Amino acid sequence: xxxxxxxxxxxxxxxxxxxxxxxxxxxxxxTHASPDGDxxxxxxxxxxxxxxxGKAAEVICPEIIPQKYDYFARKTDYVSRDNxxxxxxxxxxxxxxxxxxxxxxDKVELCxxxxxxNTQYAKNxxxxxxxxxxxxxxxxxxxxxxxxxxxxxxxxxxxxxxxDTGCFKYSNVxxxxxxxAASLYEFNIDxxxxxxxxxxxxxxxxxxxxxxxxxxxxFHFDDKCFLLTVTAQMQEKTGCSGxxxxxxxxxxxxxxxxxxxxxxxxxxxxxxxxxxxxxxPLDASAICKKLGxxxxxxxxxxxxxxxxxEVKAKVLEAVKEALEESYAGTSSAE
Amino acid sequence: xxxxxxxxxxxxxxxxxxxxxxxxxxxxxxTHASPDGDxxxxxxxxxxxxxxxGKAAEVICPEIIPQKYDYFARKTDYVSRDNxxxxxxxxxxxxxxxxxxxxxxDKVELCxxxxxxNTQYAKNxxxxxxxxxxxxxxxxxxxxxxxxxxxxxxxxxxxxxxxDTGCFKYSNVxxxxxxxAASLYEFNIDxxxxxxxxxxxxxxxxxxxxxxxxxxxxFHFDDKCFLLTVTAQMQEKTGCSGxxxxxxxxxxxxxxxxxxxxxxxxxxxxxxxxxxxxxxPLDASAICKKLGxxxxxxxxxxxxxxxxxEVKAKVLEAVKEALEESYAGTSSAE
Numbered sequence: 001x002x003x004x005x006x007x008x009x010x011x012x013x014x015x016x017x018x019x020x021x022x023x024x025x026x027x028x029x030x031t032h033a034s035p036d037g038d039x040x041x042x043x044x045x046x047x048x049x050x051x052x053x054g055k056a057a058e059v060i061c062p063e064i065i066p067q068k069y070d071y072f073a074r075k076t077d078y079v080s081r082d083n084x085x086x087x088x089x090x091x092x093x094x095x096x097x098x099x100x101x102x103x104x105x106d107k108v109e110l111c112x113x114x115x116x117x118n119t120q121y122a123k124n125x126x127x128x129x130x131x132x133x134x135x136x137x138x139x140x141x142x143x144x145x146x147x148x149x150x151x152x153x154x155x156x157x158x159x160x161x162x163x164d165t166g167c168f169k170y171s172n173v174x175x176x177x178x179x180x181a182a183s184l185y186e187f188n189i190d191x192x193x194x195x196x197x198x199x200x201x202x203x204x205x206x207x208x209x210x211x212x213x214x215x216x217x218x219f220h221f222d223d224k225c226f227l228l229t230v231t232a233q234m235q236e237k238t239g240c241s242g243x244x245x246x247x248x249x250x251x252x253x254x255x256x257x258x259x260x261x262x263x264x265x266x267x268x269x270x271x272x273x274x275x276x277x278x279x280x281p282l283d284a285s286a287i288c289k290k291l292g293x294x295x296x297x298x299x300x301x302x303x304x305x306x307x308x309x310e311v312k313a314k315v316l317e318a319v320k321e322a323l324e325e326s327y328a329g330t331s332s333a334e
Numbered sequence: 335x336x337x338x339x340x341x342x343x344x345x346x347x348x349x350x351x352x353x354x355x356x357x358x359x360x361x362x363x364x365t366h367a368s369p370d371g372d373x374x375x376x377x378x379x380x381x382x383x384x385x386x387x388g389k390a391a392e393v394i395c396p397e398i399i400p401q402k403y404d405y406f407a408r409k410t411d412y413v414s415r416d417n418x419x420x421x422x423x424x425x426x427x428x429x430x431x432x433x434x435x436x437x438x439x440d441k442v443e444l445c446x447x448x449x450x451x452n453t454q455y456a457k458n459x460x461x462x463x464x465x466x467x468x469x470x471x472x473x474x475x476x477x478x479x480x481x482x483x484x485x486x487x488x489x490x491x492x493x494x495x496x497x498d499t500g501c502f503k504y505s506n507v508x509x510x511x512x513x514x515a516a517s518l519y520e521f522n523i524d525x526x527x528x529x530x531x532x533x534x535x536x537x538x539x540x541x542x543x544x545x546x547x548x549x550x551x552x553f554h555f556d557d558k559c560f561l562l563t564v565t566a567q568m569q570e571k572t573g574c575s576g577x578x579x580x581x582x583x584x585x586x587x588x589x590x591x592x593x594x595x596x597x598x599x600x601x602x603x604x605x606x607x608x609x610x611x612x613x614x615p616l617d618a619s620a621i622c623k624k625l626g627x628x629x630x631x632x633x634x635x636x637x638x639x640x641x642x643x644e645v646k647a648k649v650l651e652a653v654k655e656a657l658e659e660s661y662a663g664t665s666s667a668e
Binding site for chain 2: 176192199200203204
C-alpha cells in the first residue's frame with residue numbers, strides 16, 4: 001500500500017476524479033464513524049457504480065452498520081489491503097475514521113466530500129461544498145462516467161440526500177438536490193418507505209427516552225437557545241444508545257425562536273458528544289470549532305470532555321458569545 | 335350569481351380549465367376550513383397568477399388565516415359577490431367550506447382539487463388525484479397558461495407542496511413533485527425558512543402539551559396502532575388549540591411498527607376530530623369513511639360525536655377491522 005503525503009493534497013475536478021476512478025481496479029471505500037445515511041449511501045452508491053464498470057470494491061465502516069440500512073448496505077467484495085486504492089467518502093477529517101484511523105488515515109488516496117471544513121488529509125480531494133450531501137458528488141461522478149444506475153444505487157443515493165437534508169427541509173438543499181431526487185423516482189426506490197425507516201421508526205424505548213429528555217430540557221438566552229441532555233443514566237434506564245439517539249438533535253431545532261439547538265449526549269464517564277443545530281445568523285460550524293469540533297453552517301458537532309455541568313457551561317458560553325456577536329446591541333444574554 | 339346544478343359536474347381537462355380561467359374576469363377563490371398550507375398556497379398562487387393576466391380575484395377563507403402564512407397570504411382584491419365566478423381549491427366536499435358553506439356551496443363554478451374523494455359538488459371540476467398537493471394542479475395551470483411566476487407565487491406553491499407531503503417525505507410525492515420544487519428554487523423563496531415556519535416553530539406551550547399527550551399515549555393491537563389523545567383539559571391547561579395542534583398527528587405516525595397513527599382531538603363537549611395516518615396496506619381514507627369522514631390513502635380524518643371513551647372505541651374498532659382485513663390469518667387483534 002502506498003503511503004500518502006498528507007502535507008500535499010491535490011484538489012481534483014469532476015473529470016479528474018472520474019479518470020482516477022477508472023484508472024484503478026481494486027478499491028476500499030471508507031466511511032466515517034457514527035455512520036449516517038450520507039456516508040453509507042455515498043459509499044454504497046460508489047461501490048455499486050464501480051462494480052458496474054468491472055472494478056472490485058469493499059466498503060469498510062469503522063462501526064457496525066445499523067440494520068436499518070440493510071436495504072442497500074449489502075455485503076461487498078473483499079479487497080486485499082495490499083493492492084487497494086483507498087477512497088474515503090463524506091469523511092471531513094481523518095479523525096472521523098474512528099477505529100480505522102490507525103490503519104488508513106495516512107493512506108487515503110482520494111477523498112470525496114462536501115464539507116467545507118475538510119482538512120485535506122487525503123492525497124487527492126474532490127470537494128463540492130455546495131452539495132447538500134456527499135452523495136450529490138457521487139451522483140455527479142456516476143453521471144459523468146455514464147455508469148448505469150440501478151434500483152439499489154438509486155436507493156442509496158436517495159437515502160443520503162434525504163438524511164443529510166432533514167428530508168429536503170434544511171438550508172443546504174438546492175435546486176440540484178431536488179432535480180437529483182426527481183431523477184431517482186424513475187427507479188423503484190419506494191422513497192416513502194425509505195423515509196419511514198429513516199425518520200419515522202421511533203422505538204418504544206426511544207419514546208421513553210424522549211419523554212425524559214423533554215422533561216429535562218432547558219431554555220437559555222431569551223429562549224434563543226434550547227438545550228437537551230441525554231445522560232448515561234437515561235440511556236441505561238431506557239436501553240437506548242448510539243445511533244438510536246440520532247433523532248434527538250432534530251428536536252433541539254424545532255422550537256419557536258430558537259437560534260441554537262444544543263444536544264449534549266453522554267458518551268463516557270467524563271465525555272459528551274455535543275450536537276449543534278443553528279439558524280442564521282448563527283454558524284454551527286464556527287461555534288463547534290471553538291469546542292474542538294466542526295461540521296456545516298446549520299449542523300455541527302464536537303466531543304467535549306468534562307462533567308455534565310462543565311460541558312454544558314462550555315457549550316453555553318460558546319453559544320452565548322456567538323449570540324452576542326450576532327445580536328450586538330440587542331439584549332441576548334440571559 | 336348563477337346557481338350551480340350540483341347534480342351535474344363537468345370534468346375539465348387542463349386546457350379547458352385554463353380556458354375557463356381566461357374567460358372570466360372577477361374571481362372569488364375559496365379555501366377549505368381548518369386552512370392548511372395546500373389550500374392557502376393554492377388559493378394565493380392562483381390569485382397571483384390571475385392578477386398577472388389582469389383578472390381581479392379575492393381569496394376567502396372560512397377562518398382567520400394563521401399568521402405564519404403572512405409571507406404569501408397578503409390582502410387580495412375585493413370582488414363583488416354579484417358578478418363573481420366562484421372557484422374552490424383543495425376543497426373535496428362542500429361541507430369543508432365550513433362557515434362559507436351556506437353562502438357558496440351551491441355556487442362553486444370551478445373546483446381545482448387532488449382528492450380522489452372529491453364529491454363533485456362544483457359545476458366544473460379539474461381533478462388530478464395523482465398530484466401530491468392541489469398546488470401541483472395550480473402549477474400546471476400556470477405553466478399551461480404561460481403566466482409569469484414571481485417570488486411570492488413560488489413561495490405559495492412551495493409551501494403547499496412541502497406541507498402536504500411532510501416536506502417530501504410521504505407516499506404522495508412523485509418525480510413531478512420534486513421537479514416542481516426544483517424549479518421553484520430558481521426564485522427567491524428561502525425554502526429552509528419556509529420549512530422552519532411550517533415545521534419547526536413549536537411554541538413552549540405546544541411543547542408542554544406534547545409532553546402531556548405523550549404521557550397519555552396508548553399502543554393497541556400488537557403495537558400496530560398508536561393512539562394520541564388531546565383533551566379539552568390539556569388544551570385549556572396549556573393554551574394550545576386549533577391549528578396549533580396540527581403537528582400532533584405527525585407524531586402518531588412516527589413509531590416503529592405502527593401501521594395506524596390515531597390522534598383524537600376534543601373540539602367540543604361531545605365531539606372529537608379524529609386524524610388518521612396510515613402505512614400500507616392500511617387505507618386511512620377507507621377507515622375514516624366508516625367514521626363519516628374522508629381524505630387520502632395515507633392521511634384522512636373525521637369528526638366523531640360522543641364521549642372520549644366512545645369515540646376512542648369507535649375509532650379503534652374501525653382500525654381493528656382494517657387490520658384484520660389486511661392481516662387476515664396473522665394475529666393482529668389485541
